[in-house]
Amino acid sequence: MSTKQPANLPIALSTARRQLDYWRSQQPNKRTRLPKELWQQAVALAKEHGLNKTARALNVKYDSLKKHLHEAGADEDSSVRPQPDFIELLPGTMTPSAVECMIEWLNGHDATVRMHIKGVGLSELIALAGMFRSSRT
Numbered sequence: 001m002s003t004k005q006p007a008n009l010p011i012a013l014s015t016a017r018r019q020l021d022y023w024r025s026q027q028p029n030k031r032t033r034l035p036k037e038l039w040q041q042a043v044a045l046a047k048e049h050g051l052n053k054t055a056r057a058l059n060v061k062y063d064s065l066k067k068h069l070h071e072a073g074a075d076e077d078s079s080v081r082p083q084p085d086f087i088e089l090l091p092g093t094m095t096p097s098a099v100e101c102m103i104e105w106l107n108g109h110d111a112t113v114r115m116h117i118k119g120v121g122l123s124e125l126i127a128l129a130g131m132f133r134s135s136r137t
Helices: 011-025 036-049 051-058 062-075 122-135
Strands: 100-106 112-118
Touching: 011 036, 011 051, 036 051, 036 062, 051 062, 100 122
Parallel strands: none
Antiparallel strands: 100 112
């Protein structure tokens, strides 16, 4: 594995990398397994920054981190967030007018969608609201 750190590494990943490097330097046997606490820290960082980026930054095996992430997800059923839905708004489907508004949609799970819409007719706003409403579970 490469020991070179990416130039634009987030502070949390950089700090964790230094902690891991220090821990590794203190081990007499280079094949010593990482302690549970360090894996928990790596899993938390992977949830925030992504699996590949975290594995590369911390210089740990991708597959090992993925396994620990999967195991942590099984233990934390309540913290699993559903994937957001995607709604594509194609140009030309909304005709310009003098309407300007802010739409804020709360889903009850601490997720908020805010949209600033300008130059859309009332009928298009009604259709947009209908799409959001029909996609709610």
